Amino acid sequence: GDSVTQTEGLVTVTEGLPVMLNCTYQTAYSDVAFFWYVQYLNEAPKLLLRSSTDNKRTEHQGFHATLHKSSSSFHLQKSSVQLSDSALYYCAPGASGYNKLTFGKGTVLLVSP
Amino acid sequence: EAAVTQSPRNKVAVTGGKVTLSCNQTNNHNNMYWYRQDTGHGLRLIHYSYGAGSTEKGDIPDGYKASRPSQENFSLILELATPSQTSVYFCASGDGGTGGDTQYFGPGTRLLVL
Numbered sequence: 188g189d190s191v192t193q194t195e196g197l198v199t200v201t202e203g204l205p206v207m208l209n210c211t212y213q214t215a216y217s218d219v220a221f222f223w224y225v226q227y228l229n230e231a232p233k234l235l236l237r238s239s240t241d242n243k244r245t246e247h248q249g250f251h252a253t254l255h256k257s258s259s260s261f262h263l264q265k266s267s268v269q270l271s272d273s274a275l276y277y278c279a280p281g282a283s284g285y286n287k288l289t290f291g292k293g294t295v296l297l298v299s300p
Numbered sequence: 301e302a303a304v305t306q307s308p309r310n311k312v313a314v315t316g317g318k319v320t321l322s323c324n325q326t327n328n329h330n331n332m333y334w335y336r337q338d339t340g341h342g343l344r345l346i347h348y349s350y351g352a353g354s355t356e357k358g359d360i361p362d363g364y365k366a367s368r369p370s371q372e373n374f375s376l377i378l379e380l381a382t383p384s385q386t387s388v389y390f391c392a393s394g395d396g397g398t399g400g401d402t403q404y405f406g407p408g409t410r411l412l413v414l
Binding site for chain 2: 216218219220221222230231232233234237239277279280281282286287288290291292293
């Protein structure tokens with residue numbers, strides 16, 4: 188079945204430095220969309236990025252990700268993190284012919300001063 | 301902005317009791333979802349619906365039922381609540397995008413089963 192693997196647990200980064208959160212997936216489907224969701228403390232998850240185009244960079248709120256179907260990856264990156272980026276991040280591939288998503292276990296990003 | 305609301309926001313239940321969690325959306329989306337969130341497990345899909353009158357089992361449906369009486373409303377029912385169902389529950393509506401919904405989440409319900 189479909190599965191997604193994210194950088195697990197906690198990632199701690201000093202403010203102003205870059206970060207990459209890994210996401211790799213296995214899917215039987217070719218025509219799928221990929222998502223990154225962000226969840227701030229005591230809030231609901233919300234969409235950060237969405238992409239369905241191979242090798243195209245997608246950006247939002249200073250974060251970017253490029254879908255690479257050849258390596259089954261959709262890593263999330265930011266060149267200079269801020270304290271306000273501290274949150275739980277989920278990677279989630281879709282499924283062709285279905286609308287539901289498969290969420291990874293999530294990665295907590297903690298940005299320290 | 302379109303909204304997904306959930307009620308109650310907090311619930312304490314007794315083991316063996318019946319619990320109903322409600323979700324309402326004004327997005328006019330056909331698709332709705334129920335997830336639970338637990339540390340170490342992320343978001344896990346319990347039930348989902350593609351429209352009024354339909355429900356489908358997600359990845360962890362045991363111990364849960366769902367009801368979709370209308371486009372706007374989607375309920376999650378725990379007939380016999382157990383302590384293992386203590387969790388945070390999120391409802392979401394989805395826009396039916398090709399290859400996967402963009403999903404819009406409600407604020408969540410914290411359920412404690414004693």
